[in-house]
Amino acid sequence: MKESRLMLVQYATAVAAVALVSVHLIMQGVIYPYATAISFNNILSVYRNGFYAIFLEALLVVVLVHGFNGVRIILNEFRQTKPWETWVDLGTVLAIVVTVAYGTRTVILAVFGGASG
Amino acid sequence: MSVGGEKAKNRRGIHGWLNPYHYNAERWAYFFQRVTGVAILLYVLGHLGDTSFFVGGPTGTGPSPSAWAFIGSIFENSFGHLILILVVLVLFFHGVNGVRLILAEFGVILGKPSAIEYPYKPKGLSYGQKVLIYVAIAIAVAAAVWAFLVLFEGLG
Numbered sequence: 001m002k003e004s005r006l007m008l009v010q011y012a013t014a015v016a017a018v019a020l021v022s023v024h025l026i027m028q029g030v031i032y033p034y035a036t037a038i039s040f041n042n043i044l045s046v047y048r049n050g051f052y053a054i055f056l057e058a059l060l061v062v063v064l065v066h067g068f069n070g071v072r073i074i075l076n077e078f079r080q081t082k083p084w085e086t087w088v089d090l091g092t093v094l095a096i097v098v099t100v101a102y103g104t105r106t107v108i109l110a111v112f113g114g115a116s117g
Numbered sequence: 118m119s120v121g122g123e124k125a126k127n128r129r130g131i132h133g134w135l136n137p138y139h140y141n142a143e144r145w146a147y148f149f150q151r152v153t154g155v156a157i158l159l160y161v162l163g164h165l166g167d168t169s170f171f172v173g174g175p176t177g178t179g180p181s182p183s184a185w186a187f188i189g190s191i192f193e194n195s196f197g198h199l200i201l202i203l204v205v206l207v208l209f210f211h212g213v214n215g216v217r218l219i220l221a222e223f224g225v226i227l228g229k230p231s232a233i234e235y236p237y238k239p240k241g242l243s244y245g246q247k248v249l250i251y252v253a254i255a256i257a258v259a260a261a262v263w264a265f266l267v268l269f270e271g272l273g
Contacts, residue, residue: 011222014216014219015219018216038193043171043185067154067161070154109172115180
């Protein structure tokens with residue numbers, strides 16, 4: 001993908017992240033007291049509310065794409081050789097895939113998994 | 118400066134970041150945008166790890182009250198809450214300063230071009246951008262105070 005497109009991805013995910021993270025924080029200390037927000041039963045009910053599960057998955061993808069693309073931009077500021085940029089791009093994609101997969105696993109197990117003690 | 122010297126200056130890498138000599142407000146904002154970005158990403162990775170304990174951790178198979186209580190016993194204390202307050206501080210700075218950068222990228226708050234004059238000091242960007250940097254700092258501090266009240270005083 002062209003660098004200009006990747007910068008647009010960075011800005012689009014930034015705007016989305018501001019909105020999604022704001023809602024996430026409001027859920028943790030404004031709508032509910034913090035102690036209630038992090039209680040097991042409350043989190044379970046949040047995950048099993050379909051809308052909020054999708055919200056958390058969107059938050060996961062947006063924040064990780066923005067974060068790792070940001071690291072890619074920083075690393076490419078340090079050095080501009082073709083092999084370096086190729087390895088940085090590959091590492092970025094790999095990091096996004098692995099971390100989104102791990103976070104998605106948590107969401108799926110929380111939504112569909114049976115109690116495990 | 119010779120061509121070689123200029124090239125070396127432009128390839129200072131992380132040493133260039135960490136040397137605050139001749140920094141103005143915009144350069145400090147650039148520095149902190151990157152430092153806070155990396156810090157937030159590290160926190161997010163840790164948060165991915167700790168939230169996975171809601172389903173029993175890396176080998177879990179579903180919601181697990183005991184694993185969640187275990188991870189809570191590690192992070193839900195004064196030290197963990199201080200870390201969260203720091204995260205809120207850098208998160209809000211990064212977010213508001215990031216909005217400033219996006220506005221600048223699309224030309225919304227850029228200053229007018231002017232002639233280059235001796236002694237060639239960096240003139241910085243527009244007044245609006247400088248104000249937004251200070252607004253980012255103020256909002257970040259206010260958010261950190263809010264986080265302190267939520268975490269230590271039970272506000273919410």
